[in-house]
Amino acid sequence: MINPASLSRCIADISAILGDDRVTTNTEDRHCYSYDGSNVTHLPDAIVFPQSTEQVSRVMERASHHRIPVVPRGAGSGMTGGIVPVAGGIVMAMAGMNKIIEIDADNQIGIVEPGVVTGDLQKAVGRLGLMYPPDPASLSYCTIGGNAAECAGGPSAVKYGVTKDYIIGLEVVLPSGSIINAGARTEKSVVGYDLTRLFIGSEGTLGIITKLIVRLLPLPPHKETFLLSSSSLARTTGLVARILNAGISPCTLEYMDKTAIRIVADMMSSPPPSTTQAMLIVEIDGEKSVVRERVARLRELLAQEDGFAVTHAVNREEIDHLWQARRAISPACFKLKPHKISEDVAVPRSRIPELVAEIETLSAELDLIMLSFGHAGDGNIHVNIMLDRDDPDEMQRAAVAKKKVFEKAIGLGGTLSGEHGIGLSKAPYLAMEVNAETMAVMKQIKKLFDPHNILNPGKIFPQ
């Protein structure tokens, strides 16, 4: 519980540091900063807008002194309630710290503030012939800081990996206000514990990221895009592992089931036939000659497979429409029902057919609209369970479905979250995957960094 007198003193102290125009307690603003892409909301008491590491540090020192909770926030596109200030207190809006400080093309690194929008960084480095690979579907609005805190991934992860593979150094403000540096601006560095990796995926619970050193790659000169559709769900999901084992090395291997296709089909230039049960987007990039050879291998593989319609998308507009459609699946789900539970379990990719079959079974048995889509290449399947929160019976059936999806994923050797993190919505299920000893170590780490539990309290661990 927050002591109201301490809260007032803390807000006054912070106003003196940032200036009154960078602190708000206005009710409309508090509502705007009370939610993310999950189903949970909670009003903060104040929102603060720092502009520098030094200001973040001074704010944290005051919050720590007064024992007021602080929740760092990027764009608020998280799917697990990570930015929801469940204990009240202060939301620290980091989106305004959005400078690309440096792009060192010779050494293929970038130094950025956490509020830089991921897609903006990609465009900026792209102009120099470079690439920042992590490409969450939310890339046109999510921030690098939020990506680091969630270890975001995207379609290109199948070839290029996820956010943790591209962040080599961090500047972080701890809950006490201390500023620490982790990592280096070199490709290799083995100097003490790897604190960079510890902060990546820590969901804003250990420190506030104020600067990031990111690795860049040369932009591949050539890419080919294919759409494979089939009237068999099992055959389509089964093909994923065979493509990956055939030496084709796709840079994208995305999957959509029939419901996902249906809700975005009107956005595609050439939607697949209505009999389609599932579809894969396969992209291959690299030097032109290498791509040609891998495309030939893909065609050879498909010649041995039964019943796939293959579309080679060559027109830029057609490819852009296809990606707009893919990225729109999550919001387009609301065409089906007013609310949803979005899960992002991951399984070893050879087990995807079993996971997807279970989703079909649960949907029929529990009479729920459930759809699956996502990054099949790395076994990360988004499962959306559609519901109406005004229907308590449907809510209850959806909760059963969610738990059963988790049990199935873990039973298949998988994990509760491939990229959205635990946040609030998965915290009650953490013990399904993490044993008591492991959780105890995680809690000790949290306590070491945040002894007064003021930084993003209530997240990750079951309450």
Ligand SMILES: Cc1cc2nc3c(=O)[nH]c(=O)nc-3n(C[C@H](O)[C@H](O)[C@H](O)COP(=O)(O)OP(=O)(O)OC[C@H]3O[C@@H](n4cnc5c(N)ncnc54)[C@H](O)[C@@H]3O)c2cc1C
């Ligand atoms: C339509 C849609 C599609 C999506 N597709 C993908 C996808 O393909 N892949 C994927 O991985 N995710 C996806 N997401 C989820 C989301 O976009 C990512 O989790 C993203 O990384 C969140 O970034 P953000 O800036 O919005 O962070 P926020 O939602 O603001 O915050 C997320 C977490 O990061 C913490 N945080 C934010 N900034 C900082 C900071 N500077 N220091 C410390 N902690 C911080 C917050 O406290 C919170 O716990 C999608 C979301 C939507 C709505």
